Structures are given as C-alpha cells and as structure tokens.
Amino acid sequence: MATRLVASSPLCSFIKFQPVKAPSQKYSSNASFPKPVFRCVATSTTEVIERRSGNYQPCIWDIEFLQTVDSDYSKEIYKKRSENLKRQVKTMLVSEVEPLVQLELIDVLQRLCLGYEFETEIKSILQSIYNNNSSSSGKYKSSQDLHAAALEFRLLRQHHYIVPQEIFESFRDENGFKKSIYDDVKGMLSLYEASFFAFEDESIMEEAWEFTSEKLKSLKTEDMDPTLAMLVPHALEIPLHWRLPRFDARWFIEVYEKSRDMNPILLELGKLDFNIVQSMYQEDLRVMSSWWKEIALREKLDFARDRLVPSYLWGVGVSSEPQYAYSRRIIGMDIAIINMIDDIYDIYGTLEEVELFTDAVKKWDINAMKQLPDYMKIAYLAFYNTVNEMIYVILKEHGVDVTDHLTKAWLGLLNGYLTEARWYHTKHKPSLAEYMKNACMSIAGPLIATLAYLTTHKSITEEEMKYLETIPDVMHWTSYVFRISDDYGTSSDELKRGDVPKAIQCYMHDSGVSEEEARLHMRKLVRNGWKKVNKYRFMESQESPLTPTLVEMMQNLTRVSQNLYEHGDGHGIEDGETKDRVLRLLFQPIPM
Numbered sequence: 001m002a003t004r005l006v007a008s009s010p011l012c013s014f015i016k017f018q019p020v021k022a023p024s025q026k027y028s029s030n031a032s033f034p035k036p037v038f039r040c041v042a043t044s045t046t047e048v049i050e051r052r053s054g055n056y057q058p059c060i061w062d063i064e065f066l067q068t069v070d071s072d073y074s075k076e077i078y079k080k081r082s083e084n085l086k087r088q089v090k091t092m093l094v095s096e097v098e099p100l101v102q103l104e105l106i107d108v109l110q111r112l113c114l115g116y117e118f119e120t121e122i123k124s125i126l127q128s129i130y131n132n133n134s135s136s137s138g139k140y141k142s143s144q145d146l147h148a149a150a151l152e153f154r155l156l157r158q159h160h161y162i163v164p165q166e167i168f169e170s171f172r173d174e175n176g177f178k179k180s181i182y183d184d185v186k187g188m189l190s191l192y193e194a195s196f197f198a199f200e201d202e203s204i205m206e207e208a209w210e211f212t213s214e215k216l217k218s219l220k221t222e223d224m225d226p227t228l229a230m231l232v233p234h235a236l237e238i239p240l241h242w243r244l245p246r247f248d249a250r251w252f253i254e255v256y257e258k259s260r261d262m263n264p265i266l267l268e269l270g271k272l273d274f275n276i277v278q279s280m281y282q283e284d285l286r287v288m289s290s291w292w293k294e295i296a297l298r299e300k301l302d303f304a305r306d307r308l309v310p311s312y313l314w315g316v317g318v319s320s321e322p323q324y325a326y327s328r329r330i331i332g333m334d335i336a337i338i339n340m341i342d343d344i345y346d347i348y349g350t351l352e353e354v355e356l357f358t359d360a361v362k363k364w365d366i367n368a369m370k371q372l373p374d375y376m377k378i379a380y381l382a383f384y385n386t387v388n389e390m391i392y393v394i395l396k397e398h399g400v401d402v403t404d405h406l407t408k409a410w411l412g413l414l415n416g417y418l419t420e421a422r423w424y425h426t427k428h429k430p431s432l433a434e435y436m437k438n439a440c441m442s443i444a445g446p447l448i449a450t451l452a453y454l455t456t457h458k459s460i461t462e463e464e465m466k467y468l469e470t471i472p473d474v475m476h477w478t479s480y481v482f483r484i485s486d487d488y489g490t491s492s493d494e495l496k497r498g499d500v501p502k503a504i505q506c507y508m509h510d511s512g513v514s515e516e517e518a519r520l521h522m523r524k525l526v527r528n529g530w531k532k533v534n535k536y537r538f539m540e541s542q543e544s545p546l547t548p549t550l551v552e553m554m555q556n557l558t559r560v561s562q563n564l565y566e567h568g569d570g571h572g573i574e575d576g577e578t579k580d581r582v583l584r585l586l587f588q589p590i591p592m
C-alpha cells in the first residue's frame with residue numbers, strides 16, 4: 001500500500017523547486033561535469049531535498065519547424081514514377097537466371113532499402129537457390145568462389161535458410177583459412193559479413209571472423225578498388241547484420257552511384273523511394289510534434305531530456321516500412337516519455353517518490369495520481385493518457401482490451417528502473433550477472449517489442465500476448481545486446497551524473513580489469529549475444545506464434561542502439577553525429 005500524503009510529509013505537493021543556475025558551459029561528453037544541484041524548498045517545512053539534474057542540453061529542433069516540415073516528394077507524380085521503376089526492377093528480378101547475379105541484385109536492393117518492395121520475388125529466388133544446392137544427404141553444394149559462397153551463406157541465413165558452415169571447408173587447410181585468400185579483398189569482405197550470422201560453437205565461422213577482421217584491418221584502402229575502399233572501413237566499424245537498411249540507405253546510395261556496376265534504374269528507384277519515404281516520416285513528425293507541444297512535459301519537467309526527434313529515430317529504425325506509421329509514432333512518443341520517466345528514476349526523484357510512482361502505475365487508476373508530488377502528477381497523467389489512448393485505438397480497431405498486457409509491459413520497465421534506484425540509494429554494487437538480469441528489463445526492449453507487436457499486427461491474440469509476456473529468448477538476447485550498447489555509449493556520463501554501476505563497471509568490479517579491457521569484453525559480449533539472437537531468430541521462424549516481421553523488429557531495436565551509441569550517447573547528445581543523421585534521414589531529400 002502506498003503511503004497517503006499529509007501536509008507535513010516531505011513529499012507534500014506544495015513544494016517549490018528553485019533551480020540553481022545551470023552551468024553556461026556547453027555540454028559535451030568530455031566536459032568536466034559540474035553537478036547542478038536543484039535545491040528544493042518546502043514552503044511549510046524546513047526540509048530540503050537535494051536534487052540533481054541530467055545536465056542535458058535543450059532540444060535543438062524547433063517545434064514550429066517540426067509542425068510544418070514538408071517535402072515535394074509527397075506528391076502523386078513521384079509515386080507514379082516509382083511504381084513504374086518498380087515494375088522494371090521486378091522484370092529484372094524474374095528474368096535473371098545466373099545465381100550469383102541474382103544474389104548480388106538482392107544484396108544491392110536490400111542495401112538500398114528496397115528489399116521490402118520485392119519480398120515475394122526475393123523469397124522465391126532464395127528458395128530455389130537453396131533447393132538447388134541442398135541434397136537429401138545433408139551435404140550442401142557450394143561455390144568455389146569465396147565471394148559467391150559467402151554472399152549465398154549470408155543472404156540465405158538472413159532469410160532463415162540454414163546453410164552449413166562447412167561450405168567454407170574448401171577455402172581452408174590444416175592451418176585454417178588458406179593464405180591464397182589474402183589477395184581476394186572482395187571475398188574476405190563477404191566472408192567477414194557472413195561471419196556475423198554464426199551460431200555459438202561454429203568454430204569455422206569464428207575463425208572466419210578472426211581471420212577476416214584482422215586481415216581487413218591491416219589493409220590500406222589506397223590499394224583497394226574504390227568501391228571496396230568505401231565498403232571495407234564501413235563494415236569494420238559496424239557489420240551489415242547489425243546495421244539498419246533505412247539508416248544506411250543514403251550512405252550506400254552515394255557509394256553505389258560511384259560504383260562501376262551501378263544500374264541506373266536501381267539507383268533512381270533507390271533515391272526516389274528514399275525521398276518518398278522521407279516525406280512520410282515528416283508527416284509523422286508533424287503529428288507527433290503537435291502532441292508533444294500540447295502535453296508540454298518539456299516545459300513542466302525541465303530537469304529531464306526533451307528528445308522527441310531522437311526518440312522518433314527509434315520508431316523509424318524499428319518500424320521503417322511506410323505502412324507502419326502508427327507504430328513509428330507510438331514508439332517515438334512513448335520513448336520521449338520514457339526518457340523523462342527514466343530521468344526521474346535515475347536522477348531527479350527521491351527513492352520514496354519513485355516507489356510511489358511505480359505503485360501508482362501498478363494501480364493504473366486516475367485516483368492513484370493523488371498520492372504523487374506535483375511534478376510527478378503531470379508525468380503520470382501525460383503517461384496515463386498516452387497509454388490509454390493507445391488502448392482505446394486497439395479496442396476500437398481490433399475489439400481487444402490490451403490494458404492488462406500493456407500495463408504489465410510498462411511495469412516490467414518501471415520495476416527495472418526501481419531496482420536500479422534502490423541500488424543507487426543503498427550504494428549496492430551488483431555483479432555483472434545480477435546487473436544484467438535486471439538490465440534486460442530496464443533497457444525497455446521487452447516493452448518496445450510489445451509496442452511493436454500491438455501497433456503492427458493485423459490480428460492481436462491472447463496467445464501471442466501471453467507468449468510475449470514470457471520474454472522469449474529472442475526478446476531477451478536482443479535486449480541484452482541493446483543494454484550493453486547503451487551502457488557502452490552512455491555510462492561514462494551517467495557515472496559523472498551519479499548512477500548505478502553499468503555493465504562495464506560491474507565487470508571491472510567483478511574481475512579487476514581496466515576500463516579499456518572491460519570495453520573490449522563488452523564487444524565480445526555483443527558478438528556472443530548476437531550468436532544467441534541468430535539461433536533464436538531462426539527457432540522463432542520455425543515454431544513461434546510470432547511473425548518473422550516482429551522478430552526482425554526486435555533485432556532492429558538492438559541495431560538502432562548499436563548505431564546510435566557507437567560513438568557515445570547519440571540519443572542524449574542531439575547536436576553531434578545524431579544531428580547529421582537526422583538531417584540526412586529526415587529532412588534533406590537526396591538530389592535526384
């Protein structure tokens with residue numbers, strides 16, 4: 001039971017907050033971190049609560065700009081032109097008979113982020129390649145060309161066909177991969193990309209990763225073919241399997257445009273589709289920014305992150321396809337709220353307050369708001385209304401009441417936040433194992449996966465919702481990698497702000513290693529986590545009530561984290577690399 005508040009309680013609702021002037025210095029992750037203290041003065045008592053602030057910079061995107069942003073590419077003529085180009089590409093796909101050319105075509109389409117337009121054709125080509133090369137004895141016929149073999153392996157595994165790692169045996173001898181491969185940069189790059197589809201215990205694939213990543217790193221790009229000189233460093237930074245076609249399409253279009261094998265129809269369609277989809281994203285932003293302005297949390301909770309646009313990037317990453325506008329908006333809006341709630345639990349709220357907030361969410365009742373201090377009332381009601389509106393839409397569209405499931409998913413997140421708050425306030429230092437058990441919930445992976453399910457599925461069933469509540473393995477392991485990536489990018493600043501030890505620090509504490517070594521270890525955990533994901537994404541495709549699309553969305557969430565946090569807190573810090581990413585992805589059309 002929550003404590004009822006009385007006027008003499010330190011949590012009484014007529015407390016006034018007087019912020020001490022924030023430091024004028026521009027925030028960067030390297031800046032020394034003066035802790036701004038918010039002094040809280042209770043008007044009827046002498047009780048003073050010291051409060052911290054996240055010290056985040058204000059939002060850089062003008063809300064009026066977001067409400068009016070528009071592009072020419074929403075016009076009908078562009079859609080017509082793109083339909084015409086799509087027909088030409090379809091003809092190209094069905095008339096090609098050479099397997100390697102077919103595979104390369106599929107690879108280019110996927111990198112241009114056009115794969116979703118040709119799902120049926122791609123599926124049928126891959127199915128026939130797989131059928132032709134597999135035999136009843138279990139032996140798989142493979143190409144003698146390394147690039148061809150590795151490309152086939154990667155694309156088939158991506159689409160849930162299990163090509164055995166033994167197809168690479170012919171490129172090895174008793175000492176491992178043969179030295180003769182060293183000159184084949186294209187083949188090594190393809191093998192490197194393929195190696196990320198490995199399962200645990202696939203020693204040939206592990207060896208392939210070690211060998212190719214070491215070898216490719218040692219090569220000079222000046223000596224490579226110009227296209228490879230662009231592809232190799234990009235792949236070494238983040239491999240294809242961990243990238244998002246939508247985030248990467250523009251970069252690839254620029255590479256492809258200069259490539260010798262460029263096909264002008266594919267290039268034109270790539271650019272046009274990018275620009276058309278961008279205009280749809282702008283419509284999302286117009287709707288979301290009006291909502292964000294209206295609920296005014298950014299003014300009322302000014303100690304917390306105001307991050308609508310980066311939050312929306314997660315929606316784009318997870319549900320990028322045009323038809324999922326509702327999903328992108330819900331994910332973006334909910335993450336914008338999550339940011340603020342997270343800052344309350346991590347930074348601003350007292351332990352007593354966050355216990356009360358969690359309890360109020362558990363009750364899921366408008367009256368529960370009464371137990372909260374003022375600043376939490378506004379957060380609670382904004383949150384309560386936003387979630388209820390989604391419940392209403394689903395009830396209206398599907399006739400299914402998802403209140404229990406959805407609030408349970410939210411509570412999973414808040415209980416994770418609460419556990420961390422308790423650790424922080426009691427100075428508890430968890431082991432990495434104890435930390436990760438909680439952190440896979442507190443990263444919001446299961447919640448966002450549930451949102452993705454509820455906003456994209458044609459039919460919502462009790463069976464599927466129950467299954468999601470069990471935290472299936474693929475959900476657990478995608479959340480695991482998501483958490484480590486977040487900690488990799490954000491924990492240095494979080495510790496300066498005051499926070500629980502994150503994965504890196506827990507591991508340092510467990511094993512006594514330096515931060516540098518711990519970071520290397522995190523990279524290993526990410527690769528191992530993906531091997532689990534690779535296995536469970538395959539198993540889900542065989543025997544799960546969930547669609548492959550949803551399983552892909554869970555992976556996409558992890559991919560957003562790997563891309564945004566690669567060089568620091570690309571979510572919290574809006575004006576670094578993320579600004580450029582947002583401009584190129586959301587606001588600037590590609591010149592045609």
Ligand code: 0FV
Pocket residue numbers: 314335338339342346442443444486490571572
């Ligand atoms: C994570 O912030 C956060 F809230 C982001 C980036 C929004 C999208 C991701 C999630 C829904 C988690 P922060 O690094 O402060 O999160 P933790 O869990 O480390 O406090």
Ligand code: MN
Pocket residue numbers: 342343346
């Ligand atoms: Mn946080």
Ligand code: MN
Pocket residue numbers: 342345346417420442
């Ligand atoms: Mn947190």
Ligand code: MN
Pocket residue numbers: 486487490491494
């Ligand atoms: Mn973090």
Ligand code: MN
Pocket residue numbers: 237566567
């Ligand atoms: Mn980079």
